[in-house]
Amino acid sequence: MTRSLYRGLVWLHPRAFRSEFGDEMLWIFDEASAFGASSLLTDGVISLLRQWLLRTRVWTLAAATAGGILQVSLGGAVMFFHGRLNLHRATLVTSDVPATEELLHITVWALAAVLAMVAALALWVKSLNGRRLERLATGFARR
């Protein structure tokens, strides 16, 4: 039971980490679980969180998406209500159709803006990582 649980925890790790160290982690569990499986399970959970949150940096994309959605939603809402107000002032509102079209336009633009922001961030992070790896490689070559 505990082994299956630990196996599941190992399986949930990022693929690169799991394929490199997963078998060894299971082997250590087989060797050491007799002396206390609970501490190994706790370590497995902490490792899982560490690998996904700190090492893969998936959270940066999630945070960027959430931030982008928030910004664009707020901006869109302000634009929408401002537009409605202007329409009312000019007494041009005769039916709900223009307002619906306006809302649709804003939604499409908002989605496009969020996608563009996330893509830009992903490219930026990728280029940063590339440069960091290059620097490391150059440093080791010097040694």
Next chain:
Amino acid sequence: MSDDLSQFLPLSPATLHILLSLAGEDRHGYGIMQEVLRQSEGQYKLGPGTLYDNLQKLMNQALVEDAPRRSGDDDPRRRYYRLTRLGRKVLTAEIARLDTVVREAKLHLRVPTTRRAV
């Protein structure tokens, strides 16, 4: 060279213990865990998750590398690790740094005791 090594220092307790456990001989993951427990007199218990996270980092930094298996009938899941030349230099530099810290600490902690004795 010392400038190059300084980017690795100071080492975290987990990193220091792992490098220290590999200073004497090549070990597999479980061997490292047991050696760290022995070195710390049972005070520092390293879990597999923490161990492999650190090993991954150390291998990326070229401080630790894979070592050949000892015998053919070994469990195929066992992987052996060893210090690289750079890893040994970094460990030596860290021990020298810690030695200075300990000497300094002893010097300062001894002063009040000596005064009281006088």
